[in-house]
Amino acid sequence: MLNLRAGVAVVAAVVALAACGGTEPAAQSPAAGGPRVLKLWHYEAADSAMGKAWTEAVKQFEASHPGVTVKFEEKAFEQIRQSAGMILNSDEAPDVMEYNKGNATAGLLSKQGLLTDLTPEVTRRGWDKLLSPSLQTTARYDERGVMGSGKWFGVPNYAxxxxxxxxxxxxxxxxxxxxxxxxxxxxxxxxxxxxxxxxxxxxxxxxxxxxxxxxxxxxxxxxxxxxxxxxxxxxxxxxxxxxxxxxxxxxxxxxxxxxxxxxxxxxxxxxxxxxxxxxxxxxxxxxxxxxxxxxxxxxxxxxxxxxxxxxxxxxSSGNVWVVPENAKNKDLAYDFIDITMKKEIQNLLGNSGGIPVAADTAAITDAKSKELIENFNTLSSSDRLAxxxxxxxxxxxxxxxxxxxxxxxxxxxxxxxxxxxxxxxxxxxxxxxx
Known part of the structure; x- marks a missing residue:
């Protein structure tokens, strides 16, 4: 559950996205000479901890991927919540998207076949090693769409x-x-x-x-x-x-x-x-x-x-990065998620008022941020997250x-x-x- 932000109407967003790049198949090169575009959606404000960290992640992604542009669109929480199924079942799905975790949201979309199974990437990139068992609960869903076990359909990078x-x-x-x-x-x-x-x-x-x-x-x-x-x-x-x-x-x-x-x-x-x-x-x-x-x-x-x-x-864990099954640039989506899990981004998130999942604790120097993280650790370490x-x-x-x-x-x-x-x-x- 995150703070809501006004967004453009869903229909307008879909039309606008239709005019964007990103028409190439996943993990393949675009047409000769054409640029690749990673379509990213999330609903964090620019001045929030996650917004600041992910803005830096975009910069690092573009720097490490010459010729690739990130097309970011801030959506309203309500907009994505109400229309995700419709949009992800179309050709206008983003490549990577923040989505609400839980049976009613990410679980439902996984059961409907609208999300990519991330299990191979999670193992290959070691994301599972960075997330405690309690934080993994909201990333994994069984065939019924019930959280806590089964395949990985999301990756949280904050709590x-x-x-x-x-x-x-x-x-x-x-x-x-x-x-x-x-x-x-x-x-x-x-x-x-x-x-x-x-x-x-x-x-x-x-x-x-x-x-x-x-x-x-x-x-x-x-x-x-x-x-x-x-x-x-x-x-x-x-x-x-x-x-x-x-x-x-x-x-x-x-x-x-x-x-x-x-x-x-x-x-x-x-x-x-x-x-x-x-x-x-x-x-x-x-x-x-x-x-x-x-x-x-x-x-x-x-x-x-x-x-x-x-x-x-x-x-719980924070909302999760998901990769729609219809995403056209899944390889780029995996790379972007990986950058958000790196210590530099995690440390920035923690010092900006967020709760990182893989930060260097010694690098969190802001007093209020330390208080925030310590209170979370009190809940997490004693199995009190509900x-x-x-x-x-x-x-x-x-x-x-x-x-x-x-x-x-x-x-x-x-x-x-x-x-x-x-x-x-x-x-x-x-x-x-x-």
Whole structure:
């Protein structure tokens, strides 16, 4: 899950790409005298940690590949999420693309035969040696499109997790400290609400509300529940204590003013901008915002902490590089991925506010970046990464957005929303033969 960026319309993008180069077959030379073009798509902002690192990777790629040009197009997260299947099933597929990991996204496309099996390249180039077993989970998918085993259809080159960002100046003014327990966290929220300040910046129109809902569920969960929900290694009761507590508490937070009643229509970008502008003292979201806040927050001191009291936390490897089956320059795509895995690029990513997977730890000198990476290592080393709630079933992202909007608006009860979430999940299990 990454921060959203406005992109051109999909139809316009496809038309524009049709006019670009890159018509040669994969791993073959273009027509006599014609230049080769690597078509690259991702949805990271230029000022994000990944954006900075991948811009440098493009420079190094072009320097090491004379006569090859990179045709980069920044896409919106929503644009790729909604239209990837259609575009990758056409002749206009890019050569390499950032794509969301998980059963509902990369897993689904792998099952549909739209992604290239990267296993031979992973072994040949040693990418598997750079990624821990937990980070490999989201790179490999079986014949059902279920993550965790099978062939490699993606390669992550960064990691991510959900945390609580906070405005240090606002905390000091309100007389509150960084909480170490969930009870202390709710006391902080209550203090701000009673002072007339909505404490949590939230984007109910996109993924941010899901992070809060899932963290609340995880506060009552252990690894077996996560594996049952995400990997189908057991039964999931949507009226059980985990999801019931999450739905009831989320609705209660809206009633108490911890979450704005007008946040159902707010997009993730607007949520982030509101925190940057000092409107809200707390933002609960992913590490992909870290570099952005380093660059853009000018008027107050800020920090971050792990969700207090939880055994588990939303997080995983970052999104993955995928090579579409219809890519025309697969050899170039493999070379580009390889450059993003090199220590120089990984070190840049780490010092820019990202979480690298293969950096030289001694080369990470930025204090905030060290804090970010250390918190991730705390989660990763103790098996506390719980993935994301929209992963289990195709289309589940939209189901969660709609359900949580209903909780914010008060248009449905917690029980009704949980029924709404359970139905497509159970249908997907039936489709898988579980």
């Amino acid at each position: 991510e997790y959900v945390m609580v960002y906070y405005n240090k100046d606002a905390f000091k003014k309100a007389g509150v400290e960084v909480p170490t327990t969930f009870e202390e966290f709710t006391e902080v929220l209550d203090t701000f609400a009673k002072k007339g300040t909505t404490p949590i910046a939230m984007g109910g129109a996109e993924y941010p509300a899901q992070h809060i809902f899932y963290q609340l569920a995880l506060s009552k969960a252990q690894r077996p529940w996560v594996d049952a929900f995400q990997l189908y290694k057991g039964k999931v009761d949507f009226k059980g204590p985990e999801f019931t507590y999450a739905a009831d508490t989320f609705a209660d937070w809206v009633k108490k003013g911890y979450i704005g009643k007008d946040s159902a229509a707010v997009k993730a970008e607007d949520m982030g901008v509101s925190f940057i502008g000092g409107k809200y003292p707390i933002l609960i979201s992913g590490s992909w915002w870290y570099g952005r806040f380093v660059s853009d927050v000018k008027d107050f001191e800020w920090g971050s902490f792990l969700w207090p009291g939880d055994t588990m936390s939303a997080g 993935f994301y709630p929209d992963w289990p079933a195709p289309g589940y992202y939209d189901v969660l957005v709609s359900g949580l909007q209903n909780l914010v608006n008060g248009s449905k009860s917690s029980a009704e929303v949980l029924d709404e979430l359970a139905a497509p999940y159970q249908e997907n299990l039936a489709d898988l033969g579980n």
